Amino acid sequence: MQSAVAATTTATQLARSAAKPATPLKPILKTASSTLGKRRALEDDDLPSDGSSTDHLQSPRKRQRVEFDMNLEIHEVGARTVEEIKKEICKALDGHAHGDDEDYDILKEAVAGRQRIYDADDDDDDDELDKILPERRRQELKGYMVALTGFVPRLGRSASGLVKSVLRCQWLGRDDQFATVYTQFLGALVSAQGSYLNLVLEMLVDKFGNSRPADWAVPDFPTVTRERMQDRLHQAVRYLLRVFPAANVVLGQVIVSKFPYHDESSRVHLAYVDNLLRLRKYASQLQTDITDLITNRLVHIDVKMQMDMDDLDDRLTAMVLMALRSAQANGELPADDDDDESDAESVDSDDEEDEFNQIKSVKESIEKLDVTLDKLFKLYTPYFDDPDSPEALSTFETLLNEFSHIILPAYKSRHTQFLVFHFAQQSETLLDLFCGTLINTAFESNRPLVLRQAASAYLASFVARGAMVPGKHVRLVFEVLGHHLDKMRATYEVNCRGPDVRRYASFYSLTQALMYIFCFRWKDLIQEVPGDVDEDELSSYLDQDITWIPEVKEVLRRNIYSKLNPLKVCSPAIVEQFAPLAHRLRFMYVYPLIETNKRLRLSQFVSTSYANGGALRESGLDLNDESWQQLDSYFPFDPYQLPTSKHWVEGDYLPWRNIPGLNPDDEEDSDEEEIVEEEIDEDTATDDEDGRDD
Structure with a gap:
């Protein structure tokens, strides 16, 4: 034989x-x-x-x-x-x-x-x-x-x-x-x-x-x-x-x-990811490919989850939240969950079945995202035991590469970016590297406009929200953004007829970024305060003659009151938060401009066929609704609320701190929500019970 x-x-x-x-x-x-x-x-x-x-x-x-x-x-x-x-x-x-x-x-x-x-x-x-x-x-x-x-x-x-x-x-x-x-x-x-x-x-x-x-x-x-x-x-x-x-x-x-399709159960998805991470331990040639693959699929789940959440009404959102809390209270892991066949059998009508499927889909997306991110935080953490070591630098460069090529180009990723947000704050060297990458991306003319706008939003959000970002970095980033904003204004204002988000989107993105930074980090932009100011009492700063670091006030004033009129185009939620804060800190008084803008129609300045409303009518847009001509208020490092992995970043970001007495006409116990979260985040299945993120 x-x-x-x-x-x-x-x-x-x-x-x-x-x-x-x-x-x-x-x-x-x-x-x-x-x-x-x-x-x-x-x-x-x-x-x-x-x-x-x-x-x-x-x-x-x-x-x-x-x-x-x-x-x-x-x-x-x-x-x-x-x-x-x-x-x-x-x-x-x-x-x-x-x-x-x-x-x-x-x-x-x-x-x-x-x-x-x-x-x-x-x-x-x-x-x-x-x-x-x-x-x-x-x-x-x-x-x-x-x-x-x-x-x-x-x-x-x-x-x-x-x-x-x-x-x-x-x-x-x-x-x-x-x-x-x-x-x-x-x-x-x-x-x-x-x-x-x-x-x-x-x-x-x-x-x-x-x-x-x-x-x-x-x-x-x-x-x-x-x-x-x-x-x-x-x-x-x-x-x-x-x-x-x-x-x-x-x-x-x-x-x-x-790799499992997005509609696969969380049980299958998480088992697959777990085996990929085991493979990564011995397949050295595939280590980077494996983490790139996981990150790429996470971003897809992250974005889809946000879209699905947008489609849910408040009642269904609350039901998703209850399902998640019930699973946590019972100590259930996604890998242990049944396929909910028994629950599906109890659905009586087609409408109830549709609602059941919606709730189940969003819940499983949250579980996939949450548990997988928890695994990645756990995977990378040992490399940063000494955040200034060559090993930490090499690992962070890998994370930064994934961020630049996978996360940054994605629109409305909500949680995946917190990997780089967390580890960038482990040392000043890593922080510099992250900010430098974002600045380069934001101001390289050969980059697509959407990518430059995203980099500006990430930079502003990181500096505003990063709890470990020191004041000197806040001032440096503000100075860099202000310098580029002035250059854009000088270029655009020559031929500007009025606010036009289509033509001057990059200018408005930078202005909005600076206002956002100011709302969160205004204390770091102060050079000197009167002696009766208590640094631990925010309300003591109100109505004081504060000395600001050079050019901070001047940069914003020049650009806000320019022909480009950014307050008309920037997100109303951010403008509404910036206006009273700037006024009560005696930084800038913009209410007259806001009132004037209420009588201004953006459509009269829009270029091409949109100017006469023809294209608007063809597209079916409401001529009286100008929201489509205003910037989105997306800032990617707003509070992280995934229940299992949240503990990794709890000390990483600054919550919005309401200043008592800032709006004397409001009730004292009124809204303490995060700035612009009603537009940025909207209610999510992972919000706290009272609907607030902080």
Whole structure:
């Protein structure tokens, strides 16, 4: 009988009763410059049996040898020897090659674990047979795997049906010895038949989403814990990467294609992410790709969640909140949740079913986002034990790269950016790096306008909200933004007829950013105060002759009262907060301008066909509604309220502090909400019970 290639010497060790091997066949692998890389032979002692991680990957130019402690010798399985099973396989393959598929089809069922076990004791009574069949079934399938390993040179394209049957075998829920034999077969297969590498990796990655015992359980076998299942799964992946390093490239593509869709349950999503993070520990070539992938999908979930929340009315939003709190109170983890089938059965009408699905979808999005961010905070934190170390700097540069290429271009991401927000505040060096990146992005003329506006919003929000951002950085950023604002005004004002958000969007974004910073960090912009001011009592600053640092007041005054008239275009929520604060601090009095702007119509200054209302009528927009001509009030570092991961950033951001007596006409106990949150955040499922973020 013809047997295995030299690359599968473990197969001959496991079945010493095999016939003398013929001349080895060359594996179907290409050179190192190809997609699959150089040929990697499987050596004796190649398979790790304890699930331990590897320290590093050897150079792909060297012959691989993987150490493990295992010496399996399997000669007899069930009622037959390995040699007998080999003869059966050989007969089936020979028949298949000549067009006779009867034995071949039976073999496919057997290796998939579905065939009734061969019984040599036909005279046994049924009771006795019932006792011996389960054990015989265990051993018989193991024997097929041992024997089939010796035939991998013959499992080319013509035998793809047989290989696919093997890959459908439920192997993770069996015993450790079977898992080891099965993993060994996979290594032999991809070494001898490189064309199957993608199929093998897809089979393994498909199981990354498994989280319930039913997903991997096998009848007649003891229950395998999730942790043990994952150990076996990653032992197989790690083994393939070590004996075949070129598999890293293919695996990187597979984990992207197999990432759960957004409508998958939080249980599947979180199990997949958990396995990706385990993969990251030993697949050093894929570490950056894995975190990029997770971050990218997080942003998609984050943005979609905000859109879904916008579609919910207050009643449904409250129901989402109650569902989340109920899960937390009961100590439920998303991975433990049922599919809510019982709840779905109780829905009586189509409208109720729609509401149920909406609530469930938003709740699961919040869970996915929350738990995954918690895992990422936990992953990165050890690297910042010494925030000024080279390790911390390197890790932060990775985070900053993900932020620049994945998070910043996304519109209305609400939580994912808090990773860089948190770690940027760990040291002044990291803080400088983050602010410098945002400044460069905001003022590089070759950048898309939307990206420059987003960078301005991020910079202003970071400086305003960052609890660890020192006053000197607040003043520096204010000075830099003011300088660029003056340059824009000088350029635009020459031909300006009046406020026009379409033509001067970058100018208005910067003005709004400066007003936002002022509202939160006005104390850091003060140079000197009268002696009777109590620094710990905010109300003592009101109506005092305060000396501001040079150019702060002048910059805002020049630009606010310019032809571009930013108070007419900037978010009304921010203007309404800025006006009383600036007035009572004797910084600037803008109420007359606000009153004048109420009588001003933006449409008369809008360029092109919008000026006469033609395009507006065609688009169906209300001519009396000017909100579409005003800036959005999106500031991305407003309070973080995801319940599980919130603790990571609780000390990172400054809450809005209402100044007693600022608005004497208002009731003393009136609205203490965050600035502009009624527009920026709107009510979310993660708000506090009273609807406030702080």
